[in-house]
Amino acid sequence: MTPSDFYTDRLNGPGPRLHDKLPQATAGGLYSLFKTKAHAHWLAQHFPEHCDDGNGVCGTDLGALWSNVRALVPQLREETPYGLELTQEDGVVFDLIEYAAERVAKPVQGPWHPYMKHYELTFAETLGRTEFRKDVNQILQRGGTTYELNREGQIVRLATPEVQQVLDQLKPASGDTELDGLLSRSKELYLSRKADDRALALEKLWDAYERLKTVDIVGNKKQSADALLNNIASTEFRSIVTVEMKNLTDLGNQFMIRHHETDKHQVPEEAQDYLFVRMGSLIHYLLKVSNRLS
Structure with a gap:
């Protein structure tokens, strides 16, 4: 049956x-x-x-x-x-x-x-x-x-349709081995049945995001991030993505994703899918406009 x-x-x-x-x-x-x-x-x-x-x-x-x-x-x-x-x-x-x-x-x-x-x-x-x-x-x-x-x-763990879409789309070919490895490891961990593994997947995803902001101009993170954003042709949409990047950077600093000091907030388990989709979608878009997808 x-x-x-x-x-x-x-x-x-x-x-x-x-x-x-x-x-x-x-x-x-x-x-x-x-x-x-x-x-x-x-x-x-x-x-x-x-x-x-x-x-x-x-x-x-x-x-x-x-x-x-x-x-x-x-x-x-x-x-x-x-x-x-x-x-x-x-x-x-x-x-x-x-x-x-x-x-x-x-x-x-x-x-x-x-x-x-x-x-x-x-x-x-x-x-x-x-x-x-x-x-x-x-x-x-x-x-x-x-x-x-x-x-x-x-x-x-089964992915929601939204998570599955991110997993399917996020196929990096950035030329940066460390960046591609972080993204692959994050995708692998996020399908684990263990909540701790999914939390680690978010950490790897945020690490990949921070790495992505540095690959264009080595040694100057701000200039490198600006160069990444300049791949977006529309000035208006570039402004929106700039705000989104800042918001997700702040979120990563305020919650226990990459940092675990006592003043950081715990990420609610039920918010993991939301955060994975939001950050994964941003990274996918930035990789796409910079021709770094396979």
Whole structure:
């Protein structure tokens, strides 16, 4: 079943994806999906239980699996002795999903072993990972979250249409390796599921902006910025961009983007998209008018 198979999606269209924090039902659904796949032998290729009467795989060594999970996801909260599931932190749930995405393979029943009464298992890795990804993304979509599991098996944050437009357009070819690297790193970080990474992406974006203002005339930032602005043919629009550049410079100095002194203000998490789009759009425009886009 895909998201469009649900009645409400067919009637009203898919719901908005607004939640940066997983709703409890979504987190629980992902955790249950992991456990269900584990018990259904989707992880048996990596943690096989071998038949006592031969070398075939007949199931999953759950003890080995869970020992490995505890070692690699140490923040996992164990269930109570009565089997009650404890609420897992979002990061733990995502770590479990990425752990599984790297290891799942769909079990395929082979010959029936009449004496030991089980099927010998083989595994369809590509098919299993594709189906697992679809299951995960259905839960994330139906929960209205801003996340998805990508083809590389990583949970990433979905960009809003406005952010995605900036990401698609911002393809620098400035001739300045440092500037281009800062922009590429910012784009990469901004799709992270971690708010701290997105904050770092803003820092890299502001660093790129400050670097861009210095590439025309090395050693004189003001003259270099003026030279950059002179690429704008319209005098009236150049004045508007000049004001925008000053406003964004002031914003970067007043908020904890590039500076972290005690008198700086915290950037609200919900403002990150707005700031990324605003600064990214300015940089894209300045690169475009100065012929520095690929």
